[in-house]
Amino acid sequence: MRVCFVGTYPPDRSDLGGSGWVDRRLLAALRAEGHELEIVSVTGPPGERRLPMERIAPTVPRAAVGSDSSPAVGIRAHGIPIRSAGRVPLEVRSDAGRLVRIALGMLVSGEPYLSRKFTAFPGWADAVSLLQARAKGRRVITSGWPGLLLAEHARVEIAAHIAHNVETVIAREHSPRGLRLLGEAARLDRAERRLLGRPGKVYALSRLDAERLDAWGVSAQPISVPLCPRASDRLRAATAPNTIGFIGKAAWPPNARALAALLGPVHRRLDELDVRLDYVLAGRGTEAFADHPRVRAAGPVEAVSDFYRRVGLVVVPRFGAATGISVKVLEAAEHGVASVLPAALAEAIDPAGPWLIADDPAETAEAIQRWRRGEHVPPVVPWAESRSAWTTPAGLWC
Incomplete structure (x- = not known):
């Protein structure tokens, strides 16, 4: 199946945090299942490159050798294409000018901070156009909040979404005072419920989050992150x-x-x-x-x-x-x-x-x-x- 996988960071950048770590393992499992994949990241250097993939597989079926084990070898698979439109700012807390711009936009738009910090900047429009082009003829899987937000703005059909967190829980626990005064938790609650109603299927990395989303009326299935033992x-x-x-x-x-x-x-x-x-x-x-x-x-x-x-x-x-x-x-x-x-x-x-x-x-x-x-x-x-x-x-x- 032809799949367009939409994540936050380019998954070849292992230094950018946990979401890329999860995406690399999901992509490895999808590749092992035989899907034809390409990746669109919300932010990253513009252009196309490839995500190298290492596959570990038996050289011959176990039954064919008549033993309890068969040797495993490393096989270099062809890389998965990665496309990004430009650098959408993901972390803006240290930039006072951008924070003011986001806050003013929130007052006008009604968006939560976790949406406005992406949509307020020029690179976002380029990312939207990129996803619209790459989604044609492909099933779209979004991984994490920024990818889901991008797919909504691109108005593409979302076959499946993987929720890394329930973002409203983080906002209620950790939002700074300024965002609390702007009603961040309530805004995000409304936005998250709306967006999670768009995909054909919703998966959660956490079993507890799947239960939480079910209580919201969002049918969610827990999914185990495949691992790459070293x-x-x-x-x-x-x-x-x-x-x-x-x-x-x-x-x-x-x-x-x-x-x-x-x-x-x-x-x-x-x-x-x-x-x-x-x-x-x-x-x-x-x-x-x-x-x-x-x-x-x-x-x-x-x-x-x-x-x-x-x-x-x-x-x-x-x-x-x-x-x-x-x-x-x-x-x-x-x-x-x-x-x-x-x-x-x-x-x-x-x-x-x-x-x-x-x-x-x-x-x-x-x-x-x-x-x-x-x-x-x-x-x-x-x-x-x-x-x-x-x-x-x-x-x-x-």
Whole structure:
């Protein structure tokens, strides 16, 4: 089937955040199912390029060799075309002029900030024209809020949409005071419900979000993100590194709260339990915490694989209201590293998954202690392999 996949970022830019990470894995699964794909990204350098695809597949069918296993080889598949019209600004919080322009537009248009910050700028019209041209003769799948918004403005039929989050939940939890005064949560609630009524099918990365959308009257089906387990990291050392890891942009509000918990009450409780472990922090802005007594490394990393080789356990202490999934939990699983996370995040991904569950700082420290003693070491590698993009259907109706 000919598919036009609409995402936020060019998925060849692995440094731009979690949505591109998810899209690369969905695209890998769709390619493995035999669909003819091309990608339109909401923002990115203008022009066309290709997303390289690595495929891992058996050289011969298992039954043909009469053994319990068959060798696997890496096959370089032809890349998927990526097209972008120009650089639509996705992050404008540090630009006072743009913020004023967006606010004035909100007063006139009634749009929420999460729409107006895209539609107010010239590059948006170019992206709309690009999608109108590329959608002809193709089934359109949108992934994430910006892609869905673009498809609405392009007036193209949407076969399926993948909701990465319920954006209204984020607005209610994290909107700054200025946006609250402009009624951002109520505006976004109306816009999100309207847009989610457009696709033929709606999927949610989070099981909890699927239930939330069903309660809105939007029929939504949960979808598991296919994974790309890394062969070089599958056989981890018998003794994992004696370190705790956290990776993510420090300025993103949920990450800021998580870091405050990890470096504050979790750290203090570990001291009380006499558990001596070092922290490895990675991601833009984490270098600000390099002087913390437990931190041994902090700051951006050139390759995430380097980070995961240095850590024995990933900690995701995001407590409170949750939407979407934790991409970093799945990324850690691909590298064979277990995670400590709250029950709500575990439920969103897979309630039966190989997790260490902790719902507050004290429980987080105690879960780390059990892992350190070897009392609970989750079987993360076989779980990740069972969700391989090359053997597990994406499950998208398109």
